[in-house]
Amino acid sequence: MAASRTLRIGLIPGDGIGREVIPAGRRILEALPSSLGLKFSFVDLEAGFDTFKQTGVALPDRTVETLKKECDGALFGAVSSPVTATKGYSSPIVALRKKLDLFANVRPVKSVAPSAAYPDPIDLVTVRENTEDLYVKEERSYDTPDGPVAEAIKRISHKASTRIATIAGEIAARRARVRQGLGDTSKQAMVTVTHKSNVLPQTDGLFRSASFAALAAQRFQDAGVKVEEQIIDSMLYKLVLQPAYYDVIVAPNLYGDLLSDTAAALVSSLGLVPSANVGDGIVIGEPCHGSAPDIAGKGISNPIATLRSVALMLDFLDLEEAASKIYAAVDANLADGKLLTPDMGGKAKTDEVVEDVIRRL
Amino acid sequence: MAASRTLRIGLIPGDGIGREVIPAGRRILEALPSSLGLKFSFVDLEAGFDTFKQTGVALPDRTVETLKKECDGALFGAVSSPVTATKGYSSPIVALRKKLDLFANVRPVKSVAPSAAYPDPIDLVTVRENTEDLYVKEERSYDTPDGPVAEAIKRISHKASTRIATIAGEIAARRARVRQGLGDTSKQAMVTVTHKSNVLPQTDGLFRSASFAALAAQRFQDAGVKVEEQIIDSMLYKLVLQPAYYDVIVAPNLYGDLLSDTAAALVSSLGLVPSANVGDGIVIGEPCHGSAPDIAGKGISNPIATLRSVALMLDFLDLEEAASKIYAAVDANLADGKLLTPDMGGKAKTDEVVEDVIRRL
Numbered sequence: 001m002a003a004s005r006t007l008r009i010g011l012i013p014g015d016g017i018g019r020e021v022i023p024a025g026r027r028i029l030e031a032l033p034s035s036l037g038l039k040f041s042f043v044d045l046e047a048g049f050d051t052f053k054q055t056g057v058a059l060p061d062r063t064v065e066t067l068k069k070e071c072d073g074a075l076f077g078a079v080s081s082p083v084t085a086t087k088g089y090s091s092p093i094v095a096l097r098k099k100l101d102l103f104a105n106v107r108p109v110k111s112v113a114p115s116a117a118y119p120d121p122i123d124l125v126t127v128r129e130n131t132e133d134l135y136v137k138e139e140r141s142y143d144t145p146d147g148p149v150a151e152a153i154k155r156i157s158h159k160a161s162t163r164i165a166t167i168a169g170e171i172a173a174r175r176a177r178v179r180q181g182l183g184d185t186s187k188q189a190m191v192t193v194t195h196k197s198n199v200l201p202q203t204d205g206l207f208r209s210a211s212f213a214a215l216a217a218q219r220f221q222d223a224g225v226k227v228e229e230q231i232i233d234s235m236l237y238k239l240v241l242q243p244a245y246y247d248v249i250v251a252p253n254l255y256g257d258l259l260s261d262t263a264a265a266l267v268s269s270l271g272l273v274p275s276a277n278v279g280d281g282i283v284i285g286e287p288c289h290g291s292a293p294d295i296a297g298k299g300i301s302n303p304i305a306t307l308r309s310v311a312l313m314l315d316f317l318d319l320e321e322a323a324s325k326i327y328a329a330v331d332a333n334l335a336d337g338k339l340l341t342p343d344m345g346g347k348a349k350t351d352e353v354v355e356d357v358i359r360r361l
Numbered sequence: 362m363a364a365s366r367t368l369r370i371g372l373i374p375g376d377g378i379g380r381e382v383i384p385a386g387r388r389i390l391e392a393l394p395s396s397l398g399l400k401f402s403f404v405d406l407e408a409g410f411d412t413f414k415q416t417g418v419a420l421p422d423r424t425v426e427t428l429k430k431e432c433d434g435a436l437f438g439a440v441s442s443p444v445t446a447t448k449g450y451s452s453p454i455v456a457l458r459k460k461l462d463l464f465a466n467v468r469p470v471k472s473v474a475p476s477a478a479y480p481d482p483i484d485l486v487t488v489r490e491n492t493e494d495l496y497v498k499e500e501r502s503y504d505t506p507d508g509p510v511a512e513a514i515k516r517i518s519h520k521a522s523t524r525i526a527t528i529a530g531e532i533a534a535r536r537a538r539v540r541q542g543l544g545d546t547s548k549q550a551m552v553t554v555t556h557k558s559n560v561l562p563q564t565d566g567l568f569r570s571a572s573f574a575a576l577a578a579q580r581f582q583d584a585g586v587k588v589e590e591q592i593i594d595s596m597l598y599k600l601v602l603q604p605a606y607y608d609v610i611v612a613p614n615l616y617g618d619l620l621s622d623t624a625a626a627l628v629s630s631l632g633l634v635p636s637a638n639v640g641d642g643i644v645i646g647e648p649c650h651g652s653a654p655d656i657a658g659k660g661i662s663n664p665i666a667t668l669r670s671v672a673l674m675l676d677f678l679d680l681e682e683a684a685s686k687i688y689a690a691v692d693a694n695l696a697d698g699k700l701l702t703p704d705m706g707g708k709a710k711t712d713e714v715v716e717d718v719i720r721r722l
């Protein structure tokens with residue numbers, strides 16, 4: 001039996017359906033077979049627009065401090081972002097990524113079954129730099145004779161680009177190992193570096209050169225990781241037309257945001273797509289969907305993205321065995337297709353899906 | 362008979378298949394029925410990577426000056442952009458847009474026939490701001506103890522945002538008028554304003570507020586133009602899942618670049634998608650595809666994007682009758698489906714497609 005290990009997990013439900021899916025994430029962790037030798041303790045933490053409305057602060061210091069000092073992992077639900085700027089409010093997840101230096105946002109997208117549009121299986125991961133680019137949020141405004149003008153800084157560093165490309169290479173190597181273990185020879189390990197260095201030779205050019213340098217490391221070559229590049233506009237074009245082609249895509253923050261939502265559309269639902277915000281010493285799982293105010297409170301939100309986010313978090317905590325149990329149970333639920341939430345064309349409640357997945361663990 | 366009008370058109374083939382499709386654009390203009398009372402004179406102009414290699418300049422002054430002083434319209438083919446920064450080279454089309462203040466980049470995307478993935482007809486236009494955003498290309502680099510860092514400026518002005526939203530409103534109103542003329546009640550006139558003001562409240566917030574203010578004009582209300590907004594990441598998501606929903610989408614420069622390529626993928630080929638770069642006193646038609654070095658010189662490039670770009674140019678020169686003749690002839694060629702280039706699954710040569718479209722004028 002594996003040595004017993006106790007992990008402390010922060011739970012940040014946030015707003016809307018975040019309050020329904022995060023408890024599902026807790027349940028799956030508690031339901032993991034004891035043979036894995038894992039124990040979990042949980043701490044409830046606040047963040048989000050509701051928190052902001054109640055306290056004037058969207059991301060309380062206690063949340064940040066507890067995550068930093070106590071937690072190995074965390075689950076973040078969803079937050080409502082009002083489109084109109086609301087004085088004093090800015091997205092707590094963007095702030096959290098920066099405050100905890102969660103430098104990588106990893107978003108795997110996998111098709112459930114072949115479709116008319118996509119007969120070949122889609123199985124790709126976007127690896128998004130998570131701390132800089134336009135997300136440094138350094139803006140200024142000024143008046144001119146022609147009226148107001150505003151500027152924002154897009155910042156790209158060699159350090160963050162190297163770090164994100166390195167994790168992309170590691171993910172590609174790991175995925176290749178997993179495929180090899182399954183005797184799956186459908187795909188070669190590959191990282192596609194995305195940028196717009198034809199228009200932005202300094203910033204995106206730096207992302208590009210740092211990525212190529214990092215991915216040239218001997219260990220990636222030994223693992224057979226091929227490296228190629230694609231300009232972001234034609235990347236989106238080809239992603240829609242040939243998603244099965246891709247394995248791992250690495251991108252600066254904003255392009256990564258756009259690529260991962262586009263990739264999610266190709267498998268028809270954000271309700272399926274997990275993410276992990278990866279830092280040194282902490283990993284925060286986060287479903288890619290929003291707070292979905294239209295269905296919040298009805299108990300019908302899709303828990304799959306959260307359950308997969310739990311697995312992804314475990315992956316990055318080097319608990320691959322536990323992770324693969326959850327992935328397999330989720331895949332079995334989807335393949336069976338009998339207990340699905342309404343966004344997937346089914347009639348099941350959130351809880352029924354969770355129970356079905358737990359039965360399959 | 363309409364009063365005779367003579368238009369001077371600049372022809373800038375650029376690189377690769379640009380040299381094959383721009384002559385096709387000239388041919389269709391020359392083939393327009395004389396009853397329209399239009400005459401064209403042409404001037405050959407240079408720009409592109411080949412020009413750069415020969416002369417050290419990608420966009421010669423003569424090209425810019427001739428367009429400014431002599432031309433009503435122009436056709437721009439495609440240019441090769443080396444991905445790696447090449448000393449002294451930067452994209453001549455980006456430079457041209459700025460030097461001639463071609464403030465709007467208009468890209469209609471229309472499906473040829475219903476598909477399994479998209480049973481409802483796709484018929485949308487992205488209206489992309491064409492002069493600012495990250496395309497101001499103001500970058501700087503500096504060293505830090507952690508290594509090199511580069512920054513780029515994203516600039517958004519009230520003036521350019523107002524201007525682009527206004528033209529988007531005009532396009533929506535015009536499209537509604539055309540649909541009405543055809544007795545087509547499938548769609549209400551609508552402009553979707555795209556931005557990321559949840560992360561960039563000043564820059565994208567300015568784009569948002571200026572757009573809403575411009576689109577609130579009485580004339581747009583009178584024309585029944587509905588206005589809504591969508592954050593760029595969920596915009597891409599919904600665009601892929603429900604493209605038939607959209608009518609006119611207005612976006613800052615970079616998002617517009619990405620949206621229009623994604624929309625092109627939904628109708629399966631960039632070879633079909635035209636664009637117009639619209640300024641005061643000049644319109645430059647430009648197919649959305651690239652220079653396609655892999656097929657250049659074989660005479661099999663798809664001329665449809667260029668023929669439609671010619672029509673779009675005529676539209677913005679207020680020659681709607683001539684424009685609609687070309688649109689209709691192109692649609693008839695596609696509906697017939699017998700003379701298509703290889704990218705569309707056919708076997709026809711560029712010239713054969715052009716001749717077929719001319720026969721249908």
Ligand SMILES: CC(C)[C@H](C(=O)O)[C@@H](O)C(=O)O
Pocket residue numbers: 081091093094257559560594
């Ligand atoms: C809510 C928003 C600030 C966020 C982002 O842009 O990163 C979201 O779109 C995401 O992808 O996690």
Ligand SMILES: CC(C)[C@H](C(=O)O)[C@@H](O)C(=O)O
Pocket residue numbers: 198199233442452454455618
């Ligand atoms: C070639 C490139 C600079 C250009 C752009 O980014 O505008 C192209 O992608 C386009 O859309 O016309």
